[in-house]
Amino acid sequence: MRRTWNVTAGTAVLGLVALVGCGGNSGSSSATTGTMNVHLVDGPISGYQQVNVNIQSVEINNGGNWITLASPNKTTNLLSLTGGVSELIASGATLPAGHYSQMRLILGSGNNVVLSDGTTQPLKVPSGLQTGIKLVVSFDVAAGTTADVWIDFDAAHSIQVVQAGASGMYMLRPTVWAYDKTVTGSISGTLTDSATTKPLGDATVYAETLDASGNARIARTTTTDANGAYTLDLLPVGATYYIVSQPQVEGTVPVSYDAKASDAYALSAATPVFTYNAAFTADAALGGVGGGLTPMATATQSDAVNLLQPLATPASGSFTFIVGSTMATVGTSSETYAFANLPAGTYNLQAIRTTLNTDGTTTQSVSALQPATVTAGLTATVNLGL
DSSP: OOEEEEEOSBSSTTTOEEEOOOOOEEOOOOSSEEEEEEEEEEOOOSSEEEEEEEEEEEEEEETTEEEEEEOOOEEEEGGGSOTTOOEEEEEEEEEESEEEEEEEEEEOSOOEEEETTSOEEEEEOOGGGTTOEEEEEEEEEOTTEEEEEEEEEOGGGTEEEESOSTTOEEEEOOOEEEEEGGGEEEEEEEEEETTTOOBOTTOEEEEEEEOTTOOEEEEEEEEOOTTSEEEEEEEETTSEEEEEEOOEEOSSSOEEEOOEEOOOEEOOSSSOEEEOOEEEOEEOOEEEEEEEBOOOSSTTEEEEEEEEEEEEOSSSOEEEEEEEEEEOEEOSSOEEEEEEEEESEEEEEEEEEEEEOTTSOEEEEEOOOEEEEEOTTOEEEOOBOO
């Protein structure tokens, strides 16, 4: 069964969502104006050395009129903005006090990616984004205060390979999230090997939420540093999060670990910070899963595939969590996905297709969960329909 719904959180092609509240820092003393700072951050992505995006301006909408907060007019390597690093793209911008419901990033030319082999390829911006990457937000700027807004440009879910191979194109399908840092918290900790106690570096870590039906969604993604430490920040308070990871260590002989999920952490204004440490068991029995998807119908669509697995938390119960996520690769007349070096076991797969509508909203179609059994030394084939 396929689920379809409208996403009114923005115009970027992979579910532009904004989770912003009221700014509360001391700022301008004007009775009619406030100020705003805008920071840019990013999540991790594999297979790329750089993801370079040219940001011409940052704008906000006030009663139908666009106000320019700043004009950086510079190219930023998004992958330099991970692991707690950020870039200030608007500082102390003065704007009328009031309610704001939309922001946008105006992109320029010269966007590109540097692949893992060092080659540089153009990053194409679809024509539908020529008016900017729009973020639907909802927050108030009070007179004499400063709103501190953070924009997460999620590169891992923003780049789709089209017509892979020598003639491959890299398309920008932006997934962008916006947060008011004054109403967010964080979860941090360290991941280690249970047998050796050595830290697990470069492991992907997800903060996930569950909806009323138990469906998992990735709220934030990060990777551990060389000491196995991670921090998942910009998590809006008032929600409950689970920390999920299935570490993989690349090398001549890949090493993968059985996935784990934390207990539920309910972030609130009173308790906005938690710690979750975990020790993982290496699994020598590795296989993979891949297959095809129903090809996209138009250039306004993009496809992602989530890998899910039932996991028991220490005390909160058992749920099906996302343990991996990838953008589909689009060929001339086909579309594929693949997950490699997975611990043998039972998984589920789900495709998510996002369509950019003419009114600036996006519509998502989600495939039914398809079971997959990963066997050591083999790659299972599971085709997904949308």
